[in-house]
Amino acid sequence: MVEKTNPRGRGRPRKFDANVVLDKVIDVFWELGYEAADTETLSKRTGLTKPSLYNAFGSKEGLFVAAINRYKQTRSKSSFDALMQADTPQEGIRDYFLNLAENVAGEGHPSGCLIMSVALPVRHRLQKVAAIFDKMPKESHARMSEYFGEQIGLGNLPQGFKIADAIALFQDLGAAMIMQARAGAPLEVLRNKAIRNTQLVMFEGGALSD
Secondary structure (H helix, E strand, O other): OEEEOOOOOOOOOEEEOHHHHHHHHHHHHHHHOOOOOOHHHHHHHHOOOHHHHHHHHOOHHHHHHHHHHHHHHHHHHHHHHHHHHOOOHHHHHHHHHHHHHHHHHOOOOOOOOHHHHHHHHHOOOOHHHHHHHHHHHHHHHHHHHHHHHHHHHOOOOOOOOOHHHHHHHHHHHHHHHHHHHHOOOOHHHHHHHHHHHHHHHHHHHOOOOO
């Protein structure tokens, strides 16, 4: 819970749940893009004044970075959770891509991905956003590398499974799904691609034969 105080001592402190606010901010940036997401719209959709938003998050870029981090902790994490919680690697990869399909083409939010569709195009102009992209591929690669290594250790993947090759294709196919969703591909199409992508990743790693 974030509590905002009035520096002049007048009125009551303004309290709000930062995560609830950021979920609304995500929708604005995701729908309109960084440039078009003006403070008037952000204030209207969050129910907070411009000073309240900037006092809490520092600037428009700071608010955007907070929204990206919130997105990573919720939507992005849900896909990795689906991967990690499945009983087998093949089911995990399938569930990851199915979850991704819902996240990028499901109902109740814009198509595509806040990070790839909105943040990526402006990263060269926004230093704090660029810093996220510097870390994110390494974090994602490390997480998947650890996962596949554990699955090899458990005997769920062959000892010769090519982790690096599987991860590279895994990431490429995920990015392709995001771009397809942003271009208007319907959810059902992406669900079908999720099944196909699972086979491709398993084959690339050497867990499936022709």
